[in-house]
Amino acid sequence: MNTALGDLPPSAAHAHTGAWVASVLRSRIAEGRLVPGTKLSEQSLSETLGISRNTLREAFTVLDGELIITRIPNRGVFVASPGPDEIREIYNVRRILEPAAALWGPGPDLDELRSVVADARDALARGSVPEMAAANQRFHEALILGTGSTGLLETMQRVLAQMRLVFHAMSNAPDFHSHYVELNAELLELLAAGKRAEAAERMRGYLDKAEAELLAQFTAAH
Amino acid sequence: MNTALGDLPPSAAHAHTGAWVASVLRSRIAEGRLVPGTKLSEQSLSETLGISRNTLREAFTVLDGELIITRIPNRGVFVASPGPDEIREIYNVRRILEPAAALWGPGPDLDELRSVVADARDALARGSVPEMAAANQRFHEALILGTGSTGLLETMQRVLAQMRLVFHAMSNAPDFHSHYVELNAELLELLAAGKRAEAAERMRGYLDKAEAELLAQFTAAH
């Protein structure tokens, strides 16, 4: 039943087994091997992971805090499956965080951004959607990293993790990522030219459009 | 020994005992009854709270995620005691979040803000520092609430909780809060007049100054 977990990394660094288990599950969910809505049974999981139910519970508490799983009392935990409300929340966060980082951040690492854009174009040419998605993630991470706040970076990573869940929930949807390769490139140019206000404003526009597209696609997929 | 906990709220709604315990500890820390640096012994705490060590551990995992406590492996958990680095991080977050909310938020609840400012002035007149602090908190919460994002609100509340810890760690410091009553009032006026860009810019200035003051005060207190 639980073949979705596959091989387990050696439990080598088990400083805090609970944290290690959380990271394993986080990876599996990010990769899409654990699909949104999947029930994570305590008994089954603790057996396949070779840990006790109590330790697994600690991992669940962590992931619950990250909004990656949903805990329903006395019913169990499930891989979170974001709906329209969650999508709106995601973009409410991004519409604040990303333009603010562009406008006021001490300065995003332009070299890193250039490298990411190049990778994204490579991936686009090769038609590799996963690599494009990864590059896209790195672009937005680098942007937020420019604020100098590790806390905001974590918030952004949490949001991006939820985005992955959204995409996994509509895997048959058209390709969004290729669309944004060039948009990111434009933003990079504006930032490199020091036109921060314009970058921020355009970013807000992009985010509005992306949210609308996703919501439309979601309701279309019923 | 553990008299700092005082009377316990009835364990009435113990949907998820772990979450209930986390909320109890959260309150005690916010009130300052548990001072930064205090060690939270598992055995002692589980006895006074009337819960098992395992359940207490779940609560610790939650509070660790909120950065309210610090967990040192095999050493125990302690009430977090923010230092200069944490103060800088706090203001890195606030310098992004609050001006962005002022500039782009769908609109903060002006009536709420007015009411908060009035309360703050009342408290100032009465010389009640705790009430001023509370009003100040509500001001910034209302601002972020204007973004429509519950997630950003939670981030803000986490940051404000850390601010409380900073103040508790320097309880003998001069009164910061009275200083900001009128600054908040000015911001409210700018917002009410629709001068968002100016409000955002001034807010960034205030935050810079507040950070510098806090850091100076902190190093002075050695």
Add this chain to the structure above:
DNA sequence: ATTTTCCAGATTGTTCAACAATTTGGTGCT
């Protein structure tokens, strides 16, 4: 007297087994 080594006690990390509380799904009744 100072430093180092080492050990016993205490505390945390993890597991296990049991029981209470709650949900689920079906069974049979009306």
Add this chain to the structure above:
DNA sequence: AGCACCAAATTGTTGAACAATCTGGAAAAT
């Protein structure tokens, strides 16, 4: 079909046990 009800399964919580690690100080060495 609709409904009350019960049995099985799952989660929530506990207590006890043991391993791993840290602490503080006694004993030994310099």
